[in-house]
Amino acid sequence: MKQTALHPEHVALGASFTDFGGWDMPVRYGNELAEHNAVRTSAGLFDISHMAEIFVTGTGAAEFLDAALVNPSSQIAIGKAKYSLICAEDGGVIDDLIVYRLAETEYLVVANAGNRFNVVEALQERVTAFADASVEDQSDAWALIALQGPQSASILASLTSADLDNLKYYAILPAVVGGIEVLIGRTGYTGEDGFELFTPVAHAREIWQLLLATGGTDVVPCGLACRDTLRLEAGMPLYGQELDRSHTPYEAGLGRVVRLDRETEFVGKAALAQASQNVTRKLVGLVGEGKRAARHGYAVYAVGSDTPVGEVTSGALSPTLGYPVAMAYVSTSVSLEPGTTLEVDIRGSRQPYQVVSTPFYKRTK
Amino acid sequence: MANPTNLKYTKEHEWVLLGDDNTATVGITAFAANALGEVVYVDLPKVGAATEFMKIFGEIESTKSVSELYSPLTGTVTEVNADLAGAPETVNADPFGAGWLIKVKFEQLPELLSSTEYDALVGE
Numbered sequence: 001m002k003q004t005a006l007h008p009e010h011v012a013l014g015a016s017f018t019d020f021g022g023w024d025m026p027v028r029y030g031n032e033l034a035e036h037n038a039v040r041t042s043a044g045l046f047d048i049s050h051m052a053e054i055f056v057t058g059t060g061a062a063e064f065l066d067a068a069l070v071n072p073s074s075q076i077a078i079g080k081a082k083y084s085l086i087c088a089e090d091g092g093v094i095d096d097l098i099v100y101r102l103a104e105t106e107y108l109v110v111a112n113a114g115n116r117f118n119v120v121e122a123l124q125e126r127v128t129a130f131a132d133a134s135v136e137d138q139s140d141a142w143a144l145i146a147l148q149g150p151q152s153a154s155i156l157a158s159l160t161s162a163d164l165d166n167l168k169y170y171a172i173l174p175a176v177v178g179g180i181e182v183l184i185g186r187t188g189y190t191g192e193d194g195f196e197l198f199t200p201v202a203h204a205r206e207i208w209q210l211l212l213a214t215g216g217t218d219v220v221p222c223g224l225a226c227r228d229t230l231r232l233e234a235g236m237p238l239y240g241q242e243l244d245r246s247h248t249p250y251e252a253g254l255g256r257v258v259r260l261d262r263e264t265e266f267v268g269k270a271a272l273a274q275a276s277q278n279v280t281r282k283l284v285g286l287v288g289e290g291k292r293a294a295r296h297g298y299a300v301y302a303v304g305s306d307t308p309v310g311e312v313t314s315g316a317l318s319p320t321l322g323y324p325v326a327m328a329y330v331s332t333s334v335s336l337e338p339g340t341t342l343e344v345d346i347r348g349s350r351q352p353y354q355v356v357s358t359p360f361y362k363r364t365k
Numbered sequence: 366m367a368n369p370t371n372l373k374y375t376k377e378h379e380w381v382l383l384g385d386d387n388t389a390t391v392g393i394t395a396f397a398a399n400a401l402g403e404v405v406y407v408d409l410p411k412v413g414a415a416t417e418f419m420k421i422f423g424e425i426e427s428t429k430s431v432s433e434l435y436s437p438l439t440g441t442v443t444e445v446n447a448d449l450a451g452a453p454e455t456v457n458a459d460p461f462g463a464g465w466l467i468k469v470k471f472e473q474l475p476e477l478l479s480s481t482e483y484d485a486l487v488g489e
Contacts, residue, residue, distance in 0.1 A: 016399075031457070032428060033403045225402055229428050291406040293426060316428050317405045347424070347431070 004049035005143045005204040013221055021114030023050040025224050032225035036319045039190050039230055040363075043149035044222035045211055048189075052116035052139040053198065054109040054123065060132030061105050067266050068126040069099065070249065070258040076101040081170045081187065085249055085257055086111075086119055091271030092245035093252070095119050096237065098187060100172045108172075108183070108198075110144075112239045126267060143204030147211055147219070148194030148230075150363075155215045156184070156195055169193075178210045189227065191234025192363055229316050232325060235285060235358030241296060241313045242283055242327055248275040251329065253283045281310065281329045284336050285358035286344070288324035288351055293317045294344040295326075301343045301350065302334045309334050312344060318360060325360045326353065366395035367489070369461055374483035377419070377435040380461065381477060384468075389438060392465040393425065393456065396487045402427040404456040409445045409467060416440055416467075418475050423466065425456070440471030 001024040010017070015026035026047065028035060038044045056065060065073035069084045076082050081100040085093055095115035100108040111119040116139060123135045147156060157164050162175035162184060172185040180203040188194035199207045212219060228238070237243050242252055249258050249272065260273050288294060293315050300310035315326030326344070330336055340355040368374065373381040378397035382390040398404065408424040416422045416436035423434040445467050449455060456464035478486065 027429075028402060031403055033405075033454070036428075225429055291426075292408070293406075293431075295431065317426070319405075319428065 002050070004047055005201040006047040006049060006145075006208050009205055009208050010047065010221075015221075015223060018224065020224055021050060021112070023113055025050060026221070028223040028225045029221045032223060032229075033319050035220055035222040036226040036229050038220040039149045039192055039222060039226065040320055041150065043147060043151040043155055043215055043219040044190075044226070045208070045215070045219055046146040046148065046222050046227060047143075047208070048146050048196070049143040049201075049204065050113035051144050052111040052113060052119065052137065053142045053144070054111060054120060055136045055138050056107040056109060056123070056133060057105055057136070058133040059105050060130045061107055064127055064130040064133035065099065065107060066264045067129075068123060069097070070266060070268065070272065072259060072262060072264065073099050073101065073107060078103060079171055079173060081172055081185065083170075083257060085254065086122055087249070087268035087272065088122075088245065089268055089271060091248050091268045091275045093239075093243045093247065093249060094122055094245070096239055096243055098185075100185060102172065102183075115239060141201060143199045143201050143207075145197045145199060145204065145207060145211065146188055146194060147197065148188045148190040148222075149192050149219075151215070151218045152192075152194045155211065155219060159210060159214055160184075177207060180207060182207065189234075189236055190230040191236070191359060191361055192230075228314075229319055232314050232316055232327070233318050233320055233359065233361035235327070235360060237283070237327075238314060247283075247329065248272065248279075250276050250279045251281050251283060279332060281331050282336055283313070283327055284330050285356045285360060286312075286315075286326040286328055286342065286353040287356050287360065288326070288344070288353045290351070291317055291324070292346050292351060293324040293326070294328070294346060294351070294353060299345045300328050300330055300353075301345065303341055303343055303352070309342075320361050327358070366460070368394060368396075368480045368483050370480045372461070372480060373437070373477035374480065374486075375419075375435065375437045375477060376486060379435060379437045381437045383474070387440075387471050388443065389469050389471060390465050391437060391467050391469060393434070393460060394483070394487075395460045396489075397432075398457050398460040398464070401425065401432060402429050404453045407449045407453050407456065407466065409449070410442050412442055412445060414442045416442060416469055434466065436469070437477060438469045438471040438475065439473070440469040442467050443470050444468040
């Protein structure tokens, strides 16, 4: 299994590890509920160095990305970012991405660890039609550290002269933190305010230690277990659960990301145009009563019916809300209006779950 | 956390504390509690329910997963740990003590693992 540059830090902190996309990653350091709550109320520090950093450069970079992804990167202002998807010709989702524009002719595309090579391969294949653009997978050169939670800004501000006040959500800027040049993105996967620090691997451990030391009791190291419950509460999809090659962006509720209303011929456009008119199942949010969580793979039914109408993709007892929350693909043959009651088969017993709009949890600003 | 030497164990990571008159207290080991992560829900049988050796008597859920609980004894449930409904995390905090699950009246004691044998099983 691959190890990130921060692996020795996790071992020293007594983390439990899990295999995630071929990487030996910390699942928790102590109590994952405490880690979850720290992000909601104070700050948490995550090693997400397993994620892929792909640089796209050249005078043709914008034009190339416009044709390679479902939304136009040429319209991203310098220093800003956009959530995007890379789709196959058949409209299936290869991965979900964050695209940062670092300069007029330089983009940073961040992909999921498990999809790194699929994304790089697809981009390299698609770039051959563009003379003045190149794709470089720099994932092994970068560590990625996420500082998330309401205290993140004050902790980071004490370590850099960068203007964090004017760094908006989904924006990025080069900065010096503890004498080390990094890129700070105001992004995250927790539903809280927070930052992601792109750090050269050689300096990853220094930055990690510096953030923990500076945060003191306000920051706790956080593993992937709480990262999953945090993103679930925030209604954010996880590739492999909510997103895959066999569900279209329209089914996943990401139709707004796909920009069919442009002249550019992008990969998957024809299939996606068709898919936009043919939505037979939808990703919905579900909330239950009691404590029993609907989990990945559990069947969803209309009340009293014996024929399944859907399947749960992710679910957990929400640590913040105290009741079970889930996301599920459900057939549009039944009403999916918020307030509709459905049933989930939880290991042989039917439990009522109500359709709600996501996110389940929204921070108060 | 060391596995107490006064307890018996199963391969499914339950422990058994033998009491007087064929009664026993049953819980899960620290190894199992740690592997599960923070316990958020424990589904236990009712008092009077029958249990059967190595058959499922309940479920234990963490944020990440759900596991079945296997009875180390054939018998009848005489008491369940009602405190766990409101504080399931006690299973993590004190797996060999306040985090006990059920008490059982049994007729015959099956063959269970000693603490040394269980130590070997979990590599401690």
